[in-house]
Amino acid sequence: MSKFKKKKSGDMPAVNTASLPDIVFMLLFFFMVATVMRQNTLMIQNNLPFADQVEKLDKKDLVMYIYAGKPSANYKQYGTEAKIQLNDKFADVNEIAAFIAAERASKREELIPFLTTALKVDSDANMGLIGDIKQELRKVNALKINYTVKKGSVFGNK
Amino acid sequence: MAKRAAPEVNAGSMADIAFLLLIFFLVTTTIETDSGINRKLPPMEESEEDVIIKQKNIFTVLLNGKDQLLVEDDLMELKNLRKAAIEFLDNGGDGTCNYCKGKKDPTSSDNPDKAIISLKNERETSYKTYIAVQNELVAAYNDLRNKRAQSLYGEPFSEMEANYKDVNWPGNKEKLKEKIEQIKLEYPQKLSEVQ
Numbered sequence: 001m002s003k004f005k006k007k008k009s010g011d012m013p014a015v016n017t018a019s020l021p022d023i024v025f026m027l028l029f030f031f032m033v034a035t036v037m038r039q040n041t042l043m044i045q046n047n048l049p050f051a052d053q054v055e056k057l058d059k060k061d062l063v064m065y066i067y068a069g070k071p072s073a074n075y076k077q078y079g080t081e082a083k084i085q086l087n088d089k090f091a092d093v094n095e096i097a098a099f100i101a102a103e104r105a106s107k108r109e110e111l112i113p114f115l116t117t118a119l120k121v122d123s124d125a126n127m128g129l130i131g132d133i134k135q136e137l138r139k140v141n142a143l144k145i146n147y148t149v150k151k152g153s154v155f156g157n158k
Numbered sequence: 159m160a161k162r163a164a165p166e167v168n169a170g171s172m173a174d175i176a177f178l179l180l181i182f183f184l185v186t187t188t189i190e191t192d193s194g195i196n197r198k199l200p201p202m203e204e205s206e207e208d209v210i211i212k213q214k215n216i217f218t219v220l221l222n223g224k225d226q227l228l229v230e231d232d233l234m235e236l237k238n239l240r241k242a243a244i245e246f247l248d249n250g251g252d253g254t255c256n257y258c259k260g261k262k263d264p265t266s267s268d269n270p271d272k273a274i275i276s277l278k279n280e281r282e283t284s285y286k287t288y289i290a291v292q293n294e295l296v297a298a299y300n301d302l303r304n305k306r307a308q309s310l311y312g313e314p315f316s317e318m319e320a321n322y323k324d325v326n327w328p329g330n331k332e333k334l335k336e337k338i339e340q341i342k343l344e345y346p347q348k349l350s351e352v353q
Contacts, residue, residue, distance in 0.1 A: 056193045127221075127284070127285060143199040149193070154294065
């Protein structure tokens with residue numbers, strides 16, 4: 001009888017986890033390579049609208065970002081009206097000219113005509129604010145603009 | 159000196175360290191949206207002489223503060239806008255446009271070169287509606303260009319443009335650019351915004 005008992009007593013062998021670090025490292029490298037660090041900390045709600053006739057913005061270094069939207073929950077003290085954000089702080093419409101000039105100064109001279117202004121505006125913002133931004137951009141001759149949107153059907157906007 | 163074996167470093171916690179880093183990168187990763195609708199603003203200095211444009215060559219789109227759409231003085235649903243714009247652009251009323259497939263209605267636009275879409279919005283219009291309308295109007299132009307390119311060169315316009323931007327595309331870029339310019343000439347994007 002002891003013959004049979006002996007077999008039963010064997011435990012489940014432990015799963016070999018020696019290759020676990022390799023798998024984790026693989027994932028780690030993927031995310032390290034794919035990560036794009038955010039340039040700006042958003043202080044506004046930025047829920048972009050949907051559209052489907054989109055073109056890609058390919059040269060990241062030739063894009064100037066202007067954000068607009070309602071102040072997010074942490075910045076309630078700034079009110080509920082949509083505001084403009086440039087770099088890391090709220091800005092007024094008349095600061096756009098200075099912002100564009102500063103961005104242009106930081107780029108090489110021959111690249112300046114190719115600069116695009118990307119407008120990342122919350123879908124609930126009013127066109128009045130965007131009209132003001134566009135007017136300012138026209139004044140400083142920054143005419144190439146891009147309305148940044150999420151890819152999807154426009155009928156999903158409602 | 160007797161050779162002494164170096165003590166083995168315990169690598170058991172390597173996985174934990176790697177996990178820590180992995181979780182950090184997982185949390186900080188944001189998939190950035192970097193695509194959108196490209197537009198060009200009109201330059202500031204306006205030409206003094208008034209260009210006279212016939213009323214029938216203008217397609218007026220008005221967006222009011224309640225996000226309602228008024229096209230050529232009629233209320234319209236957003237989903238019908240693209241079709242209406244295509245009909246207007248592709249009308250070819252004066253017969254000079256031999257590639258137009260429209261109704262040749264004499265009360266609508268003369269030819270795609272003269273047809274202008276005028277978009278006006280109010281300050282209270284919401285941004286998402288504005289983008290939706292912009293998108294539909296751009297789509298009308300793209301639809302027409304795609305159809306024209308398909309019948310001329312056997313491939314849609316959007317594909318030709320994608321090929322032109324693609325650095326690995328093997329074909330002749332000079333020729334492709336000519337084709338693209340030809341299509342753009344036949345259906346120029348004349349979309350003006352009223353301030």
